[in-house]
Amino acid sequence: MPNCFFLFSDLTLIMAGDNVDPSQFKGLSKHFNSQTIHGRANVTLATYAGIATIYILYKLRPKKKQ
């Protein structure tokens, strides 16, 4: 994938979280945290997966017989 970071200044990279040391995170927080780009992306994906799961479970719930 082409790297689009050349379009924007260092300011945007710092704001995004590229200056955080990922080695400080252990266990589950290594993959799900609010500091690194990797962690934040995984949290977003997990939230979308959770919403989709709730929606699918709601649609597949057994309907009461009248």
Add this chain to the structure above:
Amino acid sequence: MMTNLFSVFDPSSSLGLALNWFSLALVMFLIPLGKSIGQSRGTTVVSWAVKKLYNEMKVLFSKNSNMVAVLFSALFLFIMINNMTGLLPYVFTATSHLVVTLSLAFPLWIGYFGFGWVNNLKWMLAHLMPQGTPWLLMPFMVVIESVSSLIRPSTLAVRLMANMIAGHLLLILVSSSVTVLNLMVFWGIVLAQLLLVILEVAVAIIQAYVLVILSVLYSSEV
């Protein structure tokens, strides 16, 4: 003929063609061409304003892509001149219609939104959750940021449209009460309208600036 309060915004024309939209092309005649070596007074004012805006925007762009800021400067000039010409009597205000404002905001948004999601998926996903969010707030922030990202073109368009309509409507409402016999009230209304027009000139410039600066900020998040 004023059939209702909003009839002044009706895009109509008497020759069978929608010539009122030609006011969008007035920009071409009002921007100084700058063909002469020295600058005139008008060119100086316009170039000063555009340089100020360019200096603000280029902070968010790297040195290699400063020309992108020129696009946004041109957009600012276009919207500002359309807003200002709409304040002249009997000139159609194109930016008071959603079809114009959405035509400006939506392609900008879909451009960098589509580009960001296709080319920079991880970055876009990460940006939907602000850095440093507490654990409990994380899912809610994702939902809120997703919704705010999706409604951005409509907010950009509706903000400009609503501000233009509100100003013109206020002028119409104040002018409709001019048929009074009391001279003091008459001059009071004229003074109020003069102040409103001054306010509308400021709003015309500010709304153009707001749309452009927000577009730059949204594009910098890609």
